[in-house]
Amino acid sequence: MSLYHPLNEQEAIAIAKSLPGFFDAHAELACREIGDGNLNLVFHITDPESGTSLIMKQALPYAKVVGESWPLSLDRARIESEALRKQEELAPGLVPKVYHYDGDLALTIMEDLSDHVIMRRGLMDGSRYPEFAAHISTFLANTLFYTSDLGLNQQEKKRLSGRFINPDLCKITEDLIFDDPYTESSNNNYEASIADCAAALREDNALHLEVARLRAKFLTQGQALLHGDLHTGSVFVTPGSTKAIDPEFAYFGPMGYDIGAVIANLLLNYAGHEHWSADERERAAHRAYLLDTVTSVWTLFESKFRALWDAHCVDRLFRQTRGYQDAYMQDLLRDTAGYAGCKMVRRIVGLAHVADIDAIPDATARERAQRMALRIGTDLIKNGRQVGTIGQVLQAVQEGV
Numbered sequence: 001m002s003l004y005h006p007l008n009e010q011e012a013i014a015i016a017k018s019l020p021g022f023f024d025a026h027a028e029l030a031c032r033e034i035g036d037g038n039l040n041l042v043f044h045i046t047d048p049e050s051g052t053s054l055i056m057k058q059a060l061p062y063a064k065v066v067g068e069s070w071p072l073s074l075d076r077a078r079i080e081s082e083a084l085r086k087q088e089e090l091a092p093g094l095v096p097k098v099y100h101y102d103g104d105l106a107l108t109i110m111e112d113l114s115d116h117v118i119m120r121r122g123l124m125d126g127s128r129y130p131e132f133a134a135h136i137s138t139f140l141a142n143t144l145f146y147t148s149d150l151g152l153n154q155q156e157k158k159r160l161s162g163r164f165i166n167p168d169l170c171k172i173t174e175d176l177i178f179d180d181p182y183t184e185s186s187n188n189n190y191e192a193s194i195a196d197c198a199a200a201l202r203e204d205n206a207l208h209l210e211v212a213r214l215r216a217k218f219l220t221q222g223q224a225l226l227h228g229d230l231h232t233g234s235v236f237v238t239p240g241s242t243k244a245i246d247p248e249f250a251y252f253g254p255m256g257y258d259i260g261a262v263i264a265n266l267l268l269n270y271a272g273h274e275h276w277s278a279d280e281r282e283r284a285a286h287r288a289y290l291l292d293t294v295t296s297v298w299t300l301f302e303s304k305f306r307a308l309w310d311a312h313c314v315d316r317l318f319r320q321t322r323g324y325q326d327a328y329m330q331d332l333l334r335d336t337a338g339y340a341g342c343k344m345v346r347r348i349v350g351l352a353h354v355a356d357i358d359a360i361p362d363a364t365a366r367e368r369a370q371r372m373a374l375r376i377g378t379d380l381i382k383n384g385r386q387v388g389t390i391g392q393v394l395q396a397v398q399e400g401v
């Protein structure tokens, strides 16, 4: 008999009290469901007396966004908790600590990061995060290198990848990102004012050819353990701290997908600042900051990844073959550009959007931002395989503006 059922706040409190070493037996705990997602419950539990707190995230067996009609495996809660633990091991301090995982309830109990803000929200407010590029590039370099055949021997890698077979969540990505935006689909969701752009996406075979290559790689290239959903809504920040949350889409896939996700979301914010900056000077300054951040994310990632390769590559052929590292980094940059483009396009015409753009109240400014994001996104997809430097990636951005 399955013990699984969605918890209510009283049950969440009872579980929290039963955890050894957290709360006093007599504590009067407060509990609030704070989830903003469509797939999970998130309980915030605090002891107002001592200030001790924790987060309980429970997977739901369906996607809320379409009622209960879209079933989703609860195994993703295990995948998320194991991904968080692996990421903490490889990139300490850059994810919330997992205190406990309960497989029957698909429940992860973890560190409360309420003193951080969701980066997407912060960027909409015009905040800057000077340590973000340094932190996220370490997260990316360490997690990707040490779960790839460069940093892990082939047998261990295959054994590890068996724990991250994630068909239901991969299918969401395969459909929503690498299919729906390029065809008539009931999942698509865009405003009538940009129907011409949506039609153009459906008719552009040169674009489809690039999307097909990226989709095929996503389906077949188990390069490294990805976070799988590394948008700015999955990043908690303060000026001095960065924590990646919500790796329920984790699986072994192409590295450029994670790096591209970060870059895409910085660029969606760039487009959104059609509205979020009060005046032109402020807008230009914020956008320059975002482009600098994109450059730093890639440049720092590349130097850290190459340093790990030079010092810790476990594969003789990969280590000793002159030119292989350079060729690998070039391919990775190209994948990154292409995936960034796909991530931007789906946020404008696909099912799930981003607040950077959707929350713009003025329809004219919102449409300008949507068109800009689509121009940048399609440029990145179409030119991705030609770029050789991050500067050329940003060239595509500036041409898209």
Ligand code: ADP
Binding pocket: 034, 035, 036, 037, 038, 039, 040, 041, 042, 055, 057, 096, 110, 111, 112, 113, 114, 118, 233, 234, 245, 246, 248
């Ligand atoms: P989903 O997979 O449903 O998107 P998330 O893991 O992104 O769930 O969490 C949804 C929201 O819950 C986050 O945006 C954040 O507001 C809150 N949350 C999640 N994890 C934590 C945490 N460790 N500390 C504080 N708040 C959290």
Ligand code: MG
Binding pocket: 036, 037, 038, 233
């Ligand atoms: Mg969410």
Ligand code: MG
Binding pocket: 037, 039, 229, 246, 248
């Ligand atoms: Mg999620």
Ligand code: MG
Binding pocket: 037, 233, 234, 246
């Ligand atoms: Mg989330």
